[in-house]
Amino acid sequence: MKLPISWLNDWIETDAAPGRIAEALTQLGFYVGGIETRGHAFPGVVVARVIEVAKHPNADQLSLCRVDGGSGELSVVCGAPNVRAGMMVPLATVGAKLPGGLVIRRSKIRGEESQGMLCSASELEISDDAEGILDLERWAGSSGPLTIGRPFDELLEPPDAVLEVEVPFNRPDGLGVVGLAREVRAALGARWTGAATARLAARWSGRADFDLDLEDREGCPRYIAQAIEGVRIEPSPPWLSGRLESMGQRSVNAIVDLTNLILLEFGQPLHTFDLARLAGPAIRVRRARAGESLVTLDGRSRALNPEMLVIADRERAVAVAGVMGGADSEVTRATTSLLLECAWFDPRTVRRTSRALGLASEASKRYERGVDPEIGPAAAARFLGLLREVCPSARLAAARERNHLDGRRRTLQLRPSRCARLIGMDLGGAEARRQLESFEFQVESGDPLRVSVPSWRPDVSIEDDLVEEVARGHGYDRIPESALASPGTRPVRSERERRIARARAAMLARGLNEAWTPTLVSEREAADAARLVGIDPAHLTRLMNPTSRESEVLRPSPVPGLLRACAHNLRQGASAVRLFEVGTGFRAGEGALPDESTWLVALVCGARYAHAHDEAQQPLDFADARGSWESWLEEMRVDSPEWRAYSADGWKPGASAEVATRTSRIGWAGTLHPSLLRGWDIEVPVHLFAVLLDALAPLAAPTRVSLPGRFPPVRRDLAFFVPAATTHHEVKQTLIRAAGDALQSIEVFDVYSGPGTPEGMKSLAYALQFQNAERTLNETEVQGIQNRMVMAVTKKCGGRLREK
C-alpha cells in the first residue's frame, strides 16, 4: 500500500518529515520498505508568452522567437514545429535546472543567440509527450491563472513523498489512507484536520424507494444502493488522476476514479453499475444459481455455483459480490445514470469465491480481510460529495439501505496484571488505558479495564490482542531485556542426535563433502532411487500441486539429489565426486502421512587421491569404496556387519551387497549400473552406500572394556585352495569357529586364482594372530589350533591347505 504524504496531510495535521513518519509506522508494525519522491521542482522555469516567431536565418528546422518571460523580452531559438505567436509556454530561463539535470545557459545556436529554452512536457518530465512545446492553455494539468512570469512550479502540485507500506494480513484498516493516518496520528500525537473530522462524521442518508433485497443476509448483511442520474462520463480533473497515479493506478474516467479513490482512502470498495442495464431496476444479493455464468469486467466468462455470492438484478447476476463487476452492466462513455453500491460482504464468502474463481481484485483483497462494517455511510457520503465536484450535472435519485449488522462494538477486558505478565514489565492500568485510547479504543477504567474495540479492528478479539496494542503503543523498544533463567528445564542431547553427529563426522573424516540435496525430485529420479533399495515406485509419495516436473515427487532417499550433484560436478570438470548426505526419505505409509526415515547416503567416483603424480593415482574401485564404508561402520560401532550379495535394478550385476547386522538389514552398497548412470548423464563408475540411520543400534550403552593381552602373540599364515564359488566370508567364519578364543585377529592378505591354482579353485591366504589372556602359548598348542582350522576348511568348505 502506498501512502502519499500529501494525502496523509489531507487527514492529519503534522509537519513531521517523511522519514520520521516512516519510522513511526515501522515501529507500529507497518513496515515502510521505501520512500519515493513524485514530481519535480522547476527552479528557473516560468510561464511565458511567445510574441513573435521568425525563421532562423541559418537553419530550416529552427525558428527564432521573441518571448516575454515577465522580465523583458528574450530571444530564444526553438526547434519545435508547434511554436506560434501568442502561445503560452513554459520557458526555462538562463540558470534554470530541468528535472533531467540539464542546466540552461546563454548560447549561440547556428549563429543566433538563445537566452533560454522553451520546454516540452517530456523535457519537464511531467508526461512522455515530446511532440512539441507544452501549450499551457491546452494543458489539462495546469491549475491557476497563466500569469506571465509566474513560476511554473505554481501550476503543479508540489513534489510529494510516497511511502511504500507493508500492511500486515490482519490489518485491513491499513489498506486505506484513513487507517494509516490513524496509526500515524497515534504515534505522533497529531490531530485530525478539520476536513477529516467532518468527513468521518458525515453519513449517507437517502430516499427509500429503490428495489433492494438481501436474500443472503449472512453473505451480505449491509448494502447501500444509490441511483444517480444526469451523469456525464468525463476525464478526471488533474487532482484526482494525480492522486491515483501517486498510488500507482491509471486514471479511467471521473466516476471510476472516484470509486477507486474512496477504496484507497477508506478501504471501502464501491461499485458503480450502469443503471440503465439493470433489469428492474433492482438489486438482489443472492447465491449464484447452478449453471449461472457471468462475463466479468476483465472480459472472461465465469462459471458460477451456489457457493458463490452474486449481485443480481431481477433477471441475472451482474456482479460477483465483493470480487468483480459484470461486463454488461459496466459504466461506459454512453452511461447517463448509475447505481452506486456500498456494501459489506462476509470475508469468508468473498475469499472462497475469489479462490474458487482464481480471481482477486483490490476489492476482494479488502473484503476478505474485513472492511470496517461501519464506514459505509461515511464512504458513500464522501463519494457523493466529491461527485458534485467532478460531475456537477449528477442528481441523486432512488436509493435504499438494508442493514442487518447489529452495530455493537466488541468489548473485551484487560487485566493490567496479564499485560505485565506477558510483556515482562508493569506498565500499570493508566498507561495501558492511555495507549489503547491513542488507537481510539474506548476504555472504562478499573481492574480489569473494559475496552470497546473500534469497528475497523477485526484483528482485536481477545485480551492478549489488547496486550499487543499496549506494547505496540508503548514501544517494543522500551520493553526491558531480562536475564536468561531456566527453571525446571535442562538441555539434553538425544542418542539420535549424537548418532547422527557421529555419522556425519565419520564420513567427513573419510574425505567426503557433506551435501544437502533437494527433497523434491522428478518421477524418474525417484523411481531409480526407489528400485535400488527395493522400494516399489508405486509407493512413492507425489505432490498434488507441483510447481515443476523436476520437483514433483518426494525422494525415497537422498540418492537422487546426490546423483544430480554428481552429474553436475562431473560436467564442471571435477576429477572426483565424493559426497554424502544425511536426510529424510519418504514412502507411502499406512495412514494419511507418508513414512519418513533418516538415511545416510554416500557416493564416490573418480580419482583415488586428491593429488598423486605417480602410479598410485587410479580411479577408485569398489574395494576402495567398500573399505571406507566398512571403517565407517566400525566407527559407528556396528556390531559385526555382514555383507551379503544383493541384486536389484540399477546396481551393476555382481557388484552390490546388502549390509545387515544380526538383527536387521541396515543398508545397501555397490557399484551402479552403467545404464542407470547414463540416464543421469554420468559416464564413469559410481559407487554408492545407503544406510538407514534409524536401524543402527543405539550408541547409548557405554562400552565395557576388555583388556588387551599382555603375553607374546604368535603369528601364523595359512593359505588354502578352496572352490571358486566359496566366499571369503564362509572360509573366515569356518576358521574363526574352529580356532576358538585364542585367535585374536584374522585378516585375508591374498586372493589369487591364476596359474598354479587347481582347476575350479582359488587361493585365499590368511594372516592369523594367537594370544592367550593368562599365559604364553606354546608351539604345540598353536599347532593344535592350526590343525583344527585346516581340518575345518577341508571338511566344511571343500578346500585344502596350500603347501608352500
Next chain:
Amino acid sequence: MKKRDSHPRSGVFPEAWDRGPDPETLVPGQAAKLAELREIAPPRAADYERASRGLAGAADPAELLERHSMILGRERGQVTLALGEVGKLPIEERKRTGRALNLIKRWLAEISEARRSQLEAAADSRSGPDVTLPGRRPWVGRPHVLAQIQSELLDLFHGLGYSVYESRESELDEYNFGKLNFAPDHPARDAHDTYFLSPGVVMRTHTSPGWVRAMEERRPPLRLVFPGRVYRAEQVDASHMDQFHQIDGLNVGPDVSMADLKGTLNTFARSIYGERVRTRLIPIYFPFVEPGCQMDVSCVICDGRGAVTENGSERRCSVCRGSGWLEVLGAGMVHPNVLRAVGYDPEQVTGFAFGMGLERIAMLRHGVPEIRLFLENDVRFLGQF
C-alpha cells in the same frame, strides 16, 4: 716425495692443499691445536696445518679417501711412516715427537671423519626426494555450510537450555495450520504457498508444527529448538527456493515474558552477528503468536548506516536497501489458542517462540548471492566452508 730424514717436514704434502678451508668449521679448536704443536714440535705444525686443510678441502669422497690414505694410510700414510721412525730418534726427542705425532694422527682422523660425514650428507640430499613436489594427498571432506550454521545455532541454544526436537517434514494440515491458529479460509494462509500431498496433508511450510507435536507429548516447562527443512510452492529463482531451512525455538513456562524473549533474541543476535550489532523489535502479525514481533539487526554490510563508501563515494547499501536494518527473524508470545489446542492452560503458562531461516544467515555471513547454490552441491562451493 722422498723422506730426507726421519722428520716429515713441510713440503711432504702438496702445496695446493693450503688453499683448502680452515677445518675449524668441521672440528673446532684448530688454533689451539696449532699452538700446542708449535710448543712441543714446531716443525710438525706446518705439516699438520696443510694436511688438515687438505682433508677439509677434499671435493668428493674419492679425493678424501686418496688424501686420507696419503696422510693416515696404515702402510703408506705419512703420519704412519713418521710414527714408525720415532723409535730411531734420540730419547728426549722421541718422547716429544711421539706425542706430537699421536696428536696429529688423532686430530686429522677427526677432521677426515667430519669431512666424510659432510660429503655423505650432501650426497644424500642430492639423491633424496624433491621436497617441493606435492605429496600423495587424501581427499578432505567439509561439512555443508548450512550444517555448520545449524550446528552453531543448536550449540548456542543448547547453552541457553534448549534441547532439539525433530519433527516430521510431511505434516497434517491441522498441525501446520489449524492448531497454530490459522483459521480456515484465513488470508494468512496465502502467505504460505503450500505443497499438498493429499487433501489435509501438506509438506510443512514452517518448522512451527513441531511446537504442537512437542507440547502434545510433553508437559511444561519446556525449552526446545526445532531445526529442519520446510517447503513452499514457489517458483525457484536466485532468491527463492521451494525447499529451505529454518530453526524455531519455543520456551514455555509459568512466567515467560516478552522481556525474556528479548534477552534471548539479543543473545542470539550478538552471538551470530557480532557483539557490536544493534537490534530492534517491531510488531508483526503471525497467527500463532500474540503479541508478535520481528527482530531486525543493524545491517552487517554497512554497519547500519544504509550506505557504503566505494571508491571514495557514498552509495546506497544494496543489502539493506538503504534502511540500515535487516529482518532476521519472527517471534512473539505463543498465542493462547495454540496453548489451548495442545491442552495447556494459558492462565497457567505463557511462552515465547521464534523462528529464523538458515539460508538468510549463510547468505549474509558469506556473501552468497544465490539461494540455489545451497542445494546444488557444486564441490567448488562446498569446499570453501
